[in-house]
Amino acid sequence: MSFKTISVVGLGYIGLPTAAVLASRKQKVVGVDVNQHAISTINKGEIHIIEPDLDIAVRSAVSQGYLRATDKPEPADAFMIAVPTPFIERQDGGHTADLSFIEAAVKTIAPVLSKGNLVVLESTSPVGATEKMAGWLAEARPDLTFPQTHGEQSDIRVAHCPERVLPGHVMRELIENDRVIGGMTPACSMRACELYKIFVQGECIATTARTAEMAKLTENSFRDVNIAFANELSTICHELDINVWELIKLANLHPRVNILQPGAGVGGHCIAVDPWFIVDACPEQARLIRTAREVNDGKPGWVLEQIKVKLEQFHQANPNATRSDVTVACMGIAFKPDIDDLRESPALGIAQKAAELGCQLQVVEPNIEALPQELKYANTQLVSLEEALAQADIFCVLVKHKPFLTIKEKLQSKNAVIDAVGLLE
Missing domain, CATH: 3.40.50.720 (NAD(P)-binding Rossmann-like Domain)
Known part of the structure; x- marks a missing residue:
């Protein structure tokens, strides 16, 4: 099953290059962001961040009609969430992940989800964040089924695929690097692999969502x-x-x-x-x-x-x-x-x-x-x-x-x- 429309939520240092690479493969991509400056800049075929070769890719994708930015999510076949996950410093000196940006993104896309959709969390996250994301989606859309309750038969596929690129080399590494893809079920992993194989020349390696989350944390x-x-x-x-x-x-x-x-x-x-x-x-x-x-x-x-x-x-x-x-x-x-x-x-x-x-x-x-x-x-x-x-x-x-x-x-x-x-x- 192909992807007719792909939505990338978060058009920053990872989201925008990912959207541009997908669009360069003649995929229809709708980028979503809350930053109006970023939206207007992208829709003019320009970029609001510095990354070698990104400007060329965005200009081409926008001019050919494959990439468009907006502040309101639209129906799509796949949703890729690439929003910040900073940490919160606690009074006891500890550090806890701030998942509020992921939660906000989830609540934004939930109304436009439909049966058969894939939701991928790209944001680097603590172990268990993908499951939390699936829980938030289920709360927002009780009319749909999700992997945590319906396993392989779920209406929505959910996976985690952390980026592993080097700033300054993002456009090349998005394509060449292997990707660790962790689905909440094997069917989720398989569907997510289909998405990433659109542009990834490296190997797409399927695992569980928790293992994928821990892999990125371990690397860094x-x-x-x-x-x-x-x-x-x-x-x-x-x-x-x-x-x-x-x-x-x-x-x-x-x-x-x-x-x-x-x-x-x-x-x-x-x-x-x-x-x-x-x-x-x-x-x-x-x-x-x-x-x-x-x-x-x-x-x-x-x-x-x-x-x-x-x-x-x-x-x-x-x-x-x-x-x-x-x-x-x-x-x-x-x-x-x-x-x-x-x-x-x-x-x-x-x-x-x-x-x-x-x-x-x-x-x-x-x-x-x-x-x-x-x-x-x-x-x-x-x-x-x-x-x-x-x-x-x-x-x-x-x-x-x-x-x-x-x-x-x-x-x-x-x-x-x-x-x-x-x-x-």
Whole structure:
């Protein structure tokens, strides 16, 4: 059974590329979002986010009539939900997944569901979220049957298929990467596999919904633990006066050692968030995963302390200067190189804390056109790379953007540089 119309709910960093790739396969795709700016931008054949090759795909899909955006769901054969799943920090220090965006999306599409539809949760979620989604759907549509009560004979098929793409390479990886597809029943898995095989060249691997949910959390927790090892090494090497970049390079000469590169912390909507879902589910068992999260969450604070040290050194060399006489340049505030995504960015948090120190703060971020709300301080401005090089007293390299690689020699000539990402190595 083919899919005549596919609805993608949530047109952000995952939803819009997915909608565009599906539309490029001559599928009729209706994108749904609450952001009116995003809707109008997409319907003009333009994009509201930065992702290589996405603009070409959206322009083509819209112009050919295969992709259209709206704020009201319409009947479709399949619904793919790609909305945020942030976490809520509890008073006891724990972190619980916020599923309110999924619940809102479910309540939005429920009125237009019909027998034979497929609903896929793409949003990275804690174990059991797909079952909760199915429960919400059942509450909203008691006239339809769902897998949790009617198994293989259910009117609606429900599955979970977490995205596993790298920002900056989304369009390619959506097509090439294998996909783990977890249905609430084997029939649900089979139907979801049919949907993804429209555009996925990699293997579509069927499993249960809970296993698919845990697979994505496991992938990102594994990476988080390995990054934490590198970040912890960097702070240890600082205390012991050892070049951590040289150390890692030498250690990685061992045929079975592959240490990652340290940074200013861990950001983004996945690695900085997903491990907490495992910790929240099994707090007594997830000791290593919790520790890794704490190490990575603590790295921005360590970087900020290095900025304070440089400020103190500046004042010792210039005793008549006040904090407002010092200009600090934060080089990069995105959560990773060469993208505009600031979600859970440790660099953004460091810049915000640096602005609160009373110095003049210059933000160098070549991928944005205006400062985010978090940095709307009187002493903070978005400047070009050239302006920062000419005016700043202290440089803090937080993201290894490609444009920064072109000024390595100029940075090396500066007296006060904090290199959190190994740009100068």
